């Protein structure tokens with residue numbers, strides 16, 4: 436998934452830095468990804484550590500992580516994916532509120548894909564209700580739907596706006612692709628809480644922190660993913676059909692340093708790794724000062740080529756080089 440702040444391209448750098456600092460004994464360590472997003476960082480540690488604890492404020496992220504991290508034993512799913520792909524479309528909440536043919540003028544999906552997303556979402560729920568599937572399969576199918584719907588969404592990059600014309604990838608018919616996960620002997624834990632609340636309820640060895648670094652709220656930018664994941668009823672607001680969303684203190688200039696320090700102070704972990712970049716709300720020096728109060732501090736940086744999407748269909752991606760910081764604290 437193309438996600439703001441995704442560490443997809445940085446996960447090797449993060450893992451090798453953690454290994455260098457902690458040593459080669461990850462096998463008996465509990466690793467926590469407290470702002471997990473797509474789950475890519477937790478995934479890269481899942482088979483190397485004793486346990487991953489994964490958390491995010493957003494429900495769509497919980498669904499992805501509940502599957503990629505929480506699921507750890509094999510589930511027989513190929514038949515369900517096949518059945519979902521054969522379903523006829525059905526009029527439901529997504530079609531009515533987010534497709535041209537529905538009751539609004541919005542166009543986040545083609546009519547056909549909106550109808551299919553509804554039919555698939557309803558079928559997954561009905562299998563769970565009738566106990567045809569258990570929760571592990573439910574989250575696997577839901578994660579597969581979120582990833583596959585995102586591929587045919589008619590947006591430039593995030594769901595803050597839709598495009599007037601259906602772009603090429605949005606014209607393609609949705610195909611549910613299995614959201615496969617790694618099998619492990621060990622179990623993992625997945626949460627959907629505010630970081631600063633959860634930190635008081637967990638402990639472990641390695642804490643990885645990757646909060647938002649600017650004012651863009653994830654709940655607003657990915658509202659459609661929450662709507663598909665929750666499939667609840669609400670009145671979509673305004674031109675973009677926004678749902679009520681949670682506002683993170685990490686996106687607020689006046690709050691971020693306070694909540695960050697509270698988090699570091701309350702963390703019961705031996706090592707803390709904190710990803711941030713040079714365009715963030717907190718300056719490098721401010722972070723250093725906060726972290727130094729709680730133990731031995733170090734900093735590793737890497738240059739990183741980031742692509743900024745235009746808000747146009749042509750997606751003229753502009754490559755910009757930013758510096759990614761990994762602040763390290765031994766508590």
Ligand SMILES: C[S@@+](CC[C@H](N)C(=O)[O-])C[C@H]1O[C@@H](n2cnc3c(N)ncnc32)[C@H](O)[C@@H]1O
Pocket residue numbers: 438439440441442443469470471472473474475476490491492493496628629630631645646647648653654683684685
């Ligand atoms: C930079 S992204 C993480 C990206 C992730 N590492 C990845 O590679 O996909 C920041 C994440 O923090 C989450 N978030 C924001 N505020 C939060 C909070 N107070 N508690 C927990 N998660 C929060 C957002 O929903 C978002 O998924």
